[in-house]
Amino acid sequence: METFKILEIKESVFEDNNREADGLRNELKKNKTFLLNLMSSPGSGKTTTVLRTIEALKSDMVIGVMEADIDSDVDAHDVAKTGTKVIQLHTGGMCHLDADMTKQGLLGLGTEGIDFVILENVGNLVCPAEFDTGASKNAMILSIPEGDDKPLKYPLMFSIVDVLLINKIDAIDYFDFDLEAVKTRAKKLNPNIKIIPISARTGEGIDEWADWIRTEVKNWKEQ
Ligand SMILES: Nc1nc2c(ncn2[C@@H]2O[C@H](COP(=O)(O)OP(=O)(O)OP(=O)(O)O)[C@@H](O)[C@H]2O)c(=O)[nH]1
Numbered sequence: 001m002e003t004f005k006i007l008e009i010k011e012s013v014f015e016d017n018n019r020e021a022d023g024l025r026n027e028l029k030k031n032k033t034f035l036l037n038l039m040s041s042p043g044s045g046k047t048t049t050v051l052r053t054i055e056a057l058k059s060d061m062v063i064g065v066m067e068a069d070i071d072s073d074v075d076a077h078d079v080a081k082t083g084t085k086v087i088q089l090h091t092g093g094m095c096h097l098d099a100d101m102t103k104q105g106l107l108g109l110g111t112e113g114i115d116f117v118i119l120e121n122v123g124n125l126v127c128p129a130e131f132d133t134g135a136s137k138n139a140m141i142l143s144i145p146e147g148d149d150k151p152l153k154y155p156l157m158f159s160i161v162d163v164l165l166i167n168k169i170d171a172i173d174y175f176d177f178d179l180e181a182v183k184t185r186a187k188k189l190n191p192n193i194k195i196i197p198i199s200a201r202t203g204e205g206i207d208e209w210a211d212w213i214r215t216e217v218k219n220w221k222e223q
């Protein structure tokens with residue numbers, strides 16, 4: 001009978017990445033830079049939310065933005081117009097960022113004197129959930145048109161984030177979206193998840209989101 005080894009490559013990839021991510025988090029803590037990893041499906045409103053967040057927080061802290069996409073630089077252009085320090089990262093076809101790519105991005109951005117870095121991850125509800133980027137905290141956006149069944153279909157993403165922003169709340173009357181059902185489904189996967197309904201278009205809910213960031217940035221610096 002032939003014998004052969006079975007190698008769990010995926011597991012070792014994750015273990016290496018987790019080690020790298022912990023190292024990056026420690027460096028960020030020493031530098032007193034808070035890194036937020038923002039994830040969602042394509043088009044759910046990450047860039048629009050980033051722009052609103054910059055507007056709400058720019059007088060309180062120095063902000064930097066990393067825009068990750070497979071290709072294009074349209075998102076970085078939008079952020080650059082606000083005068084915020086920004087870098088566009090191209091993943092070369094990869095549907096997520098890992099800790100090493102995030103570290104390269106931070107080096108490229110230059111974090112000296114920056115209090116708060118937002119990483120807009122590649123638009124995808126699957127791969128980014130699997131890779132710890134080394135971020136201080138993780139947030140995701142689910143937008144109303146995507147449907148209230150997403151916590152059932154993509155449970156990992158909902159279970160690993162600290163905050164769930166439910167965006168495009170201004171459009172709720174036009175969609176068959178059960179807000180309470182999403183809250184219940186997300187809490188079942190992740191009892192500690194903070195859920196904030198927002199509209200990046202009208203600004204609804206942005207104050208609560210900005211307050212959460214202010215508190216987290218302060219705690220990060222004091223730790
Ligand atoms: N009605 C409504 N539209 C929104 C809202 N937020 C974003 N949009 C619109 O949704 C579309 C996509 O928004 P983006 O911010 O580019 O989404 P994204 O997640 O950054 O997209 P990718 O980077 O391509 O993954 C744009 O047309 C926005 O104007 C919102 O709160 N309400």
Ligand SMILES: [Mg+2]
Binds near residue numbers: 048075120
């Ligand atoms: Mg975007």
